[in-house]
Amino acid sequence: MPSITDLPKNPVTTENPPMHDQLEFFIEQARQAGPIRTAVVHPVDHNSLLGAIEAAEQGLIEPLLVGPESKIRAAAEVEGVDLTPYQIITTEHSHMAAERACDLIRQAEAEALMKGSLGTSELLSAVVHKTKGIRTERRLSHVFVFDVPNYHKPLVITDAAINVVPDLLTKRDIVQNAIDFCQSLGNSQPKVAILAAVEKVKPNMQSTIDAAALCKMADREQIKGGILDGPLAFDNAISLQAAIDKHIKSPVSGDADILLAPDLEAANMIAKQLIYLADAKSAGLAVGARVPIILTSRAEGTLGRLASCALASHMVKHSKGVSS
Numbered sequence: 001m002p003s004i005t006d007l008p009k010n011p012v013t014t015e016n017p018p019m020h021d022q023l024e025f026f027i028e029q030a031r032q033a034g035p036i037r038t039a040v041v042h043p044v045d046h047n048s049l050l051g052a053i054e055a056a057e058q059g060l061i062e063p064l065l066v067g068p069e070s071k072i073r074a075a076a077e078v079e080g081v082d083l084t085p086y087q088i089i090t091t092e093h094s095h096m097a098a099e100r101a102c103d104l105i106r107q108a109e110a111e112a113l114m115k116g117s118l119g120t121s122e123l124l125s126a127v128v129h130k131t132k133g134i135r136t137e138r139r140l141s142h143v144f145v146f147d148v149p150n151y152h153k154p155l156v157i158t159d160a161a162i163n164v165v166p167d168l169l170t171k172r173d174i175v176q177n178a179i180d181f182c183q184s185l186g187n188s189q190p191k192v193a194i195l196a197a198v199e200k201v202k203p204n205m206q207s208t209i210d211a212a213a214l215c216k217m218a219d220r221e222q223i224k225g226g227i228l229d230g231p232l233a234f235d236n237a238i239s240l241q242a243a244i245d246k247h248i249k250s251p252v253s254g255d256a257d258i259l260l261a262p263d264l265e266a267a268n269m270i271a272k273q274l275i276y277l278a279d280a281k282s283a284g285l286a287v288g289a290r291v292p293i294i295l296t297s298r299a300e301g302t303l304g305r306l307a308s309c310a311l312a313s314h315m316v317k318h319s320k321g322v323s324s
Contacts, residue, residue, distance in 0.1 A: 022147040022154045023281050023307040026185070027060070030310035033317050035062040038294070038309070039101035039110040041123055042094040044071040046079060048116035051296060051305040053081055060309040064089055064110055067097040094118040098126035105134045105291050112312045114294040124162070127289050134290040139163065139173040141288050142295065143181050144271050145311060147281040151238065156182060156190075156258045157274075160267035161295065162286060168210050171260065172223055175214060177287045178258045179226040184318035185311075190257035193237030194230025195266070199248055207231065207262035214260075226258070227251055234259075234270070283307030285315070292316065 038061040043049040049072065052063045065072050065083070069090035076083045089104070091097045098118065104110040115123050128135045142161035145154055158178045163170055175192055182190035194211035201208045211230030218228040229252040235242040240254025261267030274280040283304050286293035292312040296305050 020147065020149060023145070023283055023303060023310075026145075026283075026314065027058070027306050027310040030313035030317075031059045033313060035059055036111045036313045036316045037062045037064065037109070038112045038114050038312070039064045039066050039089075039104045040114040041101045041116045042067040042097040042118045043114075043116035044068065044075050045117040046075065047296075047300075049075045049081065050079055051300075052114060052116070053086075054302065055306055055309040056086070058306055058309075060306060060313055061112070061114070063087075063114070064101075064104060066101045066104070067091055067116065068093065095122060095126070098123050099129075099132060102126050102129070102132060102134050110291075111316045112291050112294060113289075114309070114312075115296065120161070120295060123293070123295075124286070127286075127293065136288060136290060138177060138288045139166075139170050140286055140293075141174040141177045142284060142286050143178055144267075144282055144284045145307070146271070146274055148274055149279055153257070154185070155256070157267055157271050158258065158260060160261070160264060160271045161284070162264070164264045166263065168213055171210055171214060172217060173288065175226070175228070175258070175260055176223055178260070179223070181285070181287050181311075181315065182257055183225060184315045187257055188225075190226050191252040191255055192226045192228045192230075192258040192260060193232045193252050193256040194228060194260045195234060195237060196231035196262060197233060199231055199233050199236050199246065201231065205231075210262075229253070230260070281307075283311055285311050287315070 040052040040063045043052050043065050055061045056063050064087050066089045069088050091100050101113055127133050140162055141159040144157045144160055148155055156178055159174050179190055194214055196207040201212045208231040215228045217223050229250045236248055236253050237256045243253035286295050292315045294308045294312050296308050
């Protein structure tokens with residue numbers, strides 16, 4: 001088995017962006033590819049409006065501002081923003097804004113959604129509506145993309161925001177969504193580590209049973225496009241040396257692209273620990289709908305907002321067969 005020093009030193013590509021500037025690399029690639037037409041839902045406060053305008057000024061999105069026009073203009077006036085270049089699609093309230101944004105997607109007038117000043121659940125309820133939404137046959141899920149200073153490539157963690165306690169079939173959708181997402185970034189066969197507390201299948205630990213089942217589902221092509229292994233503890237997934245020490249032979253250990261957590265709480269804790277203790281930079285999207293959904297929190301910084309828009313751009317361009 002190779003040692004930890006034998007990990008490949010890959011050239012800079014979309015799949016392997018430069019170390020420590022991974023999100024910036026995705027932003028620059030998206031900027032070069034041109035803006036995507038994005039329905040910004042209810043941008044009536046400081047963060048949501050300025051985030052959309054900043055992404056537009058960076059050439060990442062062409063925003064359609066969907067919401068009460070009076071409130072959007074009031075927010076713009078407070079911030080000193082000129083809305084002349086941007087189209088406003090007026091609605092009475094936030095719920096109607098979410099519905100109208102989904103209409104724009106179905107009518108091919110927009111290519112992505114961006115959350116404004118409304119609750120995530122309110123936006124997603126419009127997205128998954130049986131007749132008026134933009135759902136697909138898959139469950140929605142969330143992907144976090146991390147630039148971790150001491151990891152050699154972008155790391156995706158899923159699902160830290162939508163599916164609380166996913167069952168096996170939901171995990172299948174979460175994994176497939178993440179694989180498809182990574183492929184849109186240029187990674188043709190991402191490696192998926194299915195996390196648990198231990199690396200052996202234990203009948204009394206559901207996460208280990210699910211991990212084993214997901215790997216067999218990949219063998220039978222119920223999950224396509226990725227290399228899966230699990231159960232793997234976090235150290236075995238991230239560190240090749242840890243896997244060597246535990247005599248684990250895995251094509252994923254030390255080179256994982258995607259970490260599938262057992263549930264939302266575990267994924268959320270891992271994600272926030274990386275941000276606050278490991279100085280990781282992050283961006284995220286909701287995936288599994290007809291279009292990517294840019295879900296940025298109110299506390300998100302400029303880099304995270306722009307990078308999330310850039311990731312959505314990569315997905316849109318990939319779906320069209322356009323190189324970004």
